[in-house]
Amino acid sequence: MSDVMDVRSEYIRARWAFIDGPRMVSLLRYLGATDEDFEQLKLVSEQLESDPTLPFRKSRNGRICLDPQTRRGYRLEAQPFVLSREEDFVRHDSETLRTFDEVQDDLQLNTALQAMLVFKFLVVHGVDVAHRPRLDYDRAEWICTLFNLRTVTTTGLLGEPALEGVHSDGVDHTMTTFLSARNMTADSAETFLHDMREVNGRRWHETDPTLLKGRARHGDFLDTLMVVDHEYKHSVSPVYPIDDTEPAIRDMLIFFTRKPTEKGHVSFRYDSVAPHRALPMSFGLPADLPALATAN
Ligand SMILES: [Fe+2]
Numbered sequence: 001m002s003d004v005m006d007v008r009s010e011y012i013r014a015r016w017a018f019i020d021g022p023r024m025v026s027l028l029r030y031l032g033a034t035d036e037d038f039e040q041l042k043l044v045s046e047q048l049e050s051d052p053t054l055p056f057r058k059s060r061n062g063r064i065c066l067d068p069q070t071r072r073g074y075r076l077e078a079q080p081f082v083l084s085r086e087e088d089f090v091r092h093d094s095e096t097l098r099t100f101d102e103v104q105d106d107l108q109l110n111t112a113l114q115a116m117l118v119f120k121f122l123v124v125h126g127v128d129v130a131h132r133p134r135l136d137y138d139r140a141e142w143i144c145t146l147f148n149l150r151t152v153t154t155t156g157l158l159g160e161p162a163l164e165g166v167h168s169d170g171v172d173h174t175m176t177t178f179l180s181a182r183n184m185t186a187d188s189a190e191t192f193l194h195d196m197r198e199v200n201g202r203r204w205h206e207t208d209p210t211l212l213k214g215r216a217r218h219g220d221f222l223d224t225l226m227v228v229d230h231e232y233k234h235s236v237s238p239v240y241p242i243d244d245t246e247p248a249i250r251d252m253l254i255f256f257t258r259k260p261t262e263k264g265h266v267s268f269r270y271d272s273v274a275p276h277r278a279l280p281m282s283f284g285l286p287a288d289l290p291a292l293a294t295a296n
Pocket residue numbers: 162167168169234
């Protein structure tokens with residue numbers, strides 16, 4: 001547990017943290033992940049089929065509530081997904097209600113995935129962050145939207161992990177975890193963290209170097225980046241192929257975590273905390289939460 005608290009301390013200090021894959025494997029194993037499920041996680045993205053708005057991407061998502069009062073995490077019923085310009089997300093599909101294919105049991109019942117949710121909870125719960133408008137910071141629960149994403153570059157179609165350029169994810173805490181890649185160059189898909197004054201929509205290579213606050217590149221299984229989403233903006237460079245006659249593929253898990261919305265928020269009508277009936281899932285959260293909440 002002390003290594004989780006080391007990550008938490010670093011996250012509180014710098015407002016972001018990069019945890020390399022071997023360290024994540026050790027942390028997640030401590031939190032209940034099995035070796036078999038680590039191996040399964042590398043394959044889960046093969047089941048992705050489509051994306052509602054992006055031609056170079058395949059995706060699934062699912063919502064999970066992390067409830068410190070009951071010390072449970074549980075799968076929430078499906079709702080449409082939307083991000084707005086007001087949340088620093090400027091793209092052709094801003095304000096568009098998007099319905100993704102749903103995360104299935106192969107991912108949500110994976111012990112490594114559940115350990116990632118527990119890990120993120122332990123790092124972020126009780127951390128004081130810049131507040132977003134119309135999120136209810138008096139509520140105990142966290143709403144986590146999990147995305148399993150495959151970005152694919154093919155001849156004539158460049159795969160962009162963040163087509164929107166400089167942006168934020170509209171949440172309090174973003175966590176991105178690398179699963180695998182094929183035929184992808186070693187300089188592909190680097191993440192850049194920008195001061196909040198950087199202009200939304202700028203391409204990663206058009207940004208102001210004086211506003212660049214951090215950079216990280218996911219290259220190994222479970223390499224993980226965590227960011228306080230309303231304190232940094234971010235951008236990501238494209239996925240480039242090594243052999244341009246073959247597709248280049250990058251598979252990721254993305255965890256968006258925020259407080260529940262209030263009336264007037266773009267997601268207010270899509271923020272149910274009812275459990276998912278057809279795809280139920282729940283797991284325990286560690287017991288020493290009061291100590292955590294006061295450790296900030
Ligand atoms: Fe993002």
